[in-house]
Amino acid sequence: MSIRRIEPGHRMSAAVVHGNTVYLAGQVGNPGEDVTAQTKTVLSEIDRLLAEAGTDKSKILQATVWLADMNDFGAMNAVWDAWVDPSNKPARATGESKLATPDYFVEIIVIAAI
Known part of the structure; x- marks a missing residue:
């Protein structure tokens, strides 16, 4: 199988x-x-990369969301809820973690089917 x-x-x-x-x-x-702005940017980049791979957000299987501060959970979810495919919500986990620099507030990792 190719990679x-x-x-x-x-x-x-x-x-x-x-x-x-x-x-x-x-x-x-x-x-x-x-x-809020970082989450919008992240989700836009996810859309772009999924398209490059030949798929889209309706085929996301799993998402892992890291927040620098869980107090941002509501703001991130507001953007996520407006973006996620309402008929095809993936499994998702959210946690708090130090990110690469203090300037990053959210990081999202996804796995999707093609």
Whole structure:
């Protein structure tokens, strides 16, 4: 079975396709934005990478959301709820974690079918 790497970089690929599954690296927003804007940026990037892999958000199987501060849970969920396919909601977990820099407030990782 083949493996296709999307946007391979020095340390990682933005996404990896194996068989009929795509695994996205954690996506973050733009430093300086608030959690709402960062979440919108992240979800837009997820849409773009899924399209590059030949799929879309209706086929997301699992999402892992990391928040720098769980007090942002409601703001992130407001953006997520407006974005997620209402007929095809994935399994999802959300936790609090230090992210790569203090300028990042949300990171989302998804696995999707193709």
